[in-house]
Amino acid sequence: MAENETLDYENVYKKSAKRFMHKEYLLLGGGPINCSDRVLKAISMQTLNPLSVDMHQLMDEIKEMTQYLFQTKNRLTLVSQTSGSGGNETIITNLLDRGDKLVIAIGGTWGERVLDMALRYEYDVLPLTKPAGEVYTLEELENAVKSHKAKLLFVTHGESTGGILQKLEGLGPMCHKYGCLLGVDAVVSIAVDPLFVDRWEIDAVNAGTQKAIGAPPGMCLLTFSPRAEQRMREKKMKPPYYFDMLRQGIYFDCFGDHTRMFHYTFSSNMLSAVREALAQICEEGLLEIWARHKRNVEYFWKRLDEIGYTCFVNKRENRFHGVTGVNVPEGISQRELIKFAKDKYDIEIAPGFGPTLNKAMRLGLMGTNSRPEMADYLIEALKDGFQYLNK
Ligand SMILES: Cc1ncc(COP(=O)(O)O)c(C=O)c1O
Numbered sequence: 063m064a065e066n067e068t069l070d071y072e073n074v075y076k077k078s079a080k081r082f083m084h085k086e087y088l089l090l091g092g093g094p095i096n097c098s099d100r101v102l103k104a105i106s107m108q109t110l111n112p113l114s115v116d117m118h119q120l121m122d123e124i125k126e127m128t129q130y131l132f133q134t135k136n137r138l139t140l141v142s143q144t145s146g147s148g149g150n151e152t153i154i155t156n157l158l159d160r161g162d163k164l165v166i167a168i169g170g171t172w173g174e175r176v177l178d179m180a181l182r183y184e185y186d187v188l189p190l191t192k193p194a195g196e197v198y199t200l201e202e203l204e205n206a207v208k209s210h211k212a213k214l215l216f217v218t219h220g221e222s223t224g225g226i227l228q229k230l231e232g233l234g235p236m237c238h239k240y241g242c243l244l245g246v247d248a249v250v251s252i253a254v255d256p257l258f259v260d261r262w263e264i265d266a267v268n269a270g271t272q273k274a275i276g277a278p279p280g281m282c283l284l285t286f287s288p289r290a291e292q293r294m295r296e297k298k299m300k301p302p303y304y305f306d307m308l309r310q311g312i313y314f315d316c317f318g319d320h321t322r323m324f325h326y327t328f329s330s331n332m333l334s335a336v337r338e339a340l341a342q343i344c345e346e347g348l349l350e351i352w353a354r355h356k357r358n359v360e361y362f363w364k365r366l367d368e369i370g371y372t373c374f375v376n377k378r379e380n381r382f383h384g385v386t387g388v389n390v391p392e393g394i395s396q397r398e399l400i401k402f403a404k405d406k407y408d409i410e411i412a413p414g415f416g417p418t419l420n421k422a423m424r425l426g427l428m429g430t431n432s433r434p435e436m437a438d439y440l441i442e443a444l445k446d447g448f449q450y451l452n453k
Contacts, residue, residue, distance in 0.1 A: 220251030234263025
């Protein structure tokens with residue numbers, strides 16, 4: 063090929079002046095959820111220089127609102143430009159060295175993925191499992207931490223694949239009794255169910271931006287206790303560069319040295335979206351947000367019962383209040399029902415995954431979508447879908 067020639071491309075869009083457009087759906091699955099107009103407006107602002115004072119102000123505001131969100135005074139609290147999975151990988155790689163002992167309380171796919179990550183980094187892992195719909199007791203986790211002499215216990219708070227909520231109260235003090243740290247995946251539970259990082263003595267938490275927070279996917283919010291920070295400073299192996307929290311903490315001015323040494327280029331568009339979503343959380347207040355999710359999902363469960371659908375997790379006390387596993391009625395195809403809801407009602411429902419695979423659909427009423435009228439609309443679609451497909 064001559065130097066002034068390029069590879070050509072042939073596709074249907076080549077001669078089209080039309081922008082990429084798609085339909086708007088109600089995202090009532092396991093997340094992401096719909097972004098508010100305020101968030102969508104924030105993300106479309108002109109991009110900022112990552113070294114500018116405007117960018118620093120964005121970072122500072124996000125940090126302060128995230129401290130409120132997590133109910134913590136931890137100085138190492140920030141947002142990271144990686145999805146929820148990257149946030150979990152950040153926690154384990156910043157707190158452990160190769161060969162270190164780790165207990166993972168698996169409650170579904172997300173815990174299994176942390177196990178996959180941990181094996182890649184060659185940690186000495188004790189994975190725990192439970193039958194679907196069940197959660198761990200404090201005693202079970204204490205026995206595991208004690209017998210394995212764990213340096214980290216990793217727990218998923220809300221499991222969007224199994225629909226369960228793992229209780230966290232008491233785990234922090236228990237871990238600390240054995241010199242162990244507590245890491246929590248709150249990717250989907252954040253701003254749905256109560257979480258008190260300082261009061262419950264949690265050492266590391268990872269929260270997704272795309273679930274009840276209402277920002278787009280691709281970012282996560284992280285916080286580390288002083289104990290966790292000390293572990294980072296003492297450990298022998300450096301974490302992966304991109305996930306290095308001590309480096310990123312400098313950029314976010316978490317340690318008060320004001321150097322703001324650049325770590326990598328953050329998207330100001332994404333940060334603006336996260337900032338706006340957090341502002342909406344702060345305006346409503348956590349107590350109201352937690353109560354709203356509980357109220358609306360309980361109403362949804364009651365209406366499900368009325369139309370003859372059943373929940374995947376039998377015990378109500380084990381159910382997560384953001385995403386509900388809903389059993390597919392016998393004789394009905396899950397795929398057809400999901401397609402029906404999308405085609406006729408513009409609703410996106412998530413199919414089963416992990417523990418719920420081929421058993422239950424995953425229906426989420428989170429963030430702006432946690433409203434009684436949304437529950438009613440979803441119920442209407444499920445009822446209509448059943449009548450249409452049950453022929
Ligand atoms: C509990 C939990 N952890 C981790 C993840 C992974 O997050 P991401 O897909 O943003 O990497 C999810 C995503 O649904 C989740 O619900």
